[in-house]
Amino acid sequence: MTIGAMRDEWYPVGLRSKVDANGQQTLLMGEPIRLHESEGGEIVVETADGRRLPVVIGHGHVWTSLGQPDKPLFAIPEADQPGRRLVEVGVVRVRCSPLRAVENFLDIAHFPFVHTDILGAEPHTEVERYEVEIREHEDEVWATKVKFYQPQAAKSAAGGITTDYMYRVPAPTCSVLYKTCPARPGEWDVITLFVQPLTEELCDVWPWMALYDDVTPMTDLIHFQQMIFLQDRSILENQIPRRLPLDPGMEIPTRADLTSVAYRRWLKRHNYTYGAQLVAQ
């Protein structure tokens, strides 16, 4: 298996705040790598045979690549706005394809069944029509005007509300979610999912958030997001096949799955197939 076009992309490999001079080991697309902080405070990432890999620091994480990225790391301008709290959720290891992990993050129809009484609840299961496009200039997948009924939008909210969402896929294993911000109507909370592909069927997921919320203790914010993601993990580790089928026929999308359809099409178009299942296999 060759890694293909995904080799030249940036991947998260650790929280910047957690890398020190002692360093840490991890895996990127099957290759063991080591991260450490040099005396000058610079982050160094190397393969086992001493090859130095490109490094960029952004969105709380250390990013690297086995190849040669020809683009800078994608920006999240909203996260830089003053007054936001940046939440480093940490890592969750999932026995699934990195692409399946992203696709699940883009999905709202599962909220009533997987995140019951938190992000969704029966009988409010309907997914209304929303808009999906591949933005050619940015080369990103976007879903906008997504609305979903959420029983517990915030700890303070007594009843349910309809929450607005926008989803963005700026890189094959990364997604950024913009969500109605209860504390500041008119602004969006930023919730991201950065996925580190360990192998084609194993990944480390690094959720990260930039929120307008001065009230909730940091540990509660972290625990809430970890709990949500552990619920997703129980799904992700039980999908067959483990890899994401990119060719139509094996799975049946409906109108609610338009983001997933666009994501798969965009992956295929770019030959982003690390973690994908193709008909030929």
Add this chain to the structure above:
Amino acid sequence: MPSTDAAPLTPLALSEDLPPATVMPIWTPEGPMALWRSVGGTLSLAADRCPHRGMRLSHGFVRGEALSCIYHGWSYDQGGRCLRIPAHPDLEPPASIRVATGSVLEAGGVIWRARADDPSLPPDFPGFVPLRSLSFAVSRDVISRTLGGESAGPGILKGTLAGSAVILLCAEQAEGTSLIHLLAPADATLDQRIAVSRAAETLRRAAETGTTEAAA
């Protein structure tokens, strides 16, 4: 590997372990299946993969006469046809959305995989009742040797555990492992049943560690 001398009927589970409104995963040589019982008591066997996004249906839930997938709640009837897609409550799901199904039979407290083309009835074990199921990390042959009993038909062993006559229904599982459904005498006392159950665990340890003498 499906063995060629496999019984036309394969034991899948004990009835008692599948009450109404529950679903369980079943391994078969053709692939993973979901065995479920409706609220009304009807048994069904479906392929363990939701055609929407591949989630295992054995992780799903039973409501009324339908099995629902835990991921997005798509529900299926006993014939495998999709009844409802909750994301689109007003949509009648196309008839083409379905999961493959298999036939099952239930007799004497045991659920069997049946074959549509084979009219045979499940064997009947007068004087015996189901006790419990156990997974063994070894093949049926190893269990048979360890038990030191006799074969009473394909996949059926007779022997003695803790001084009681027992019947073991053996179903082959993935990677050379086995699922055993243990039957004990119908008139065994509670203490005898507990003793048989413990002896079955001893038998398992012996079979898995390669101890050859009978566990009885």
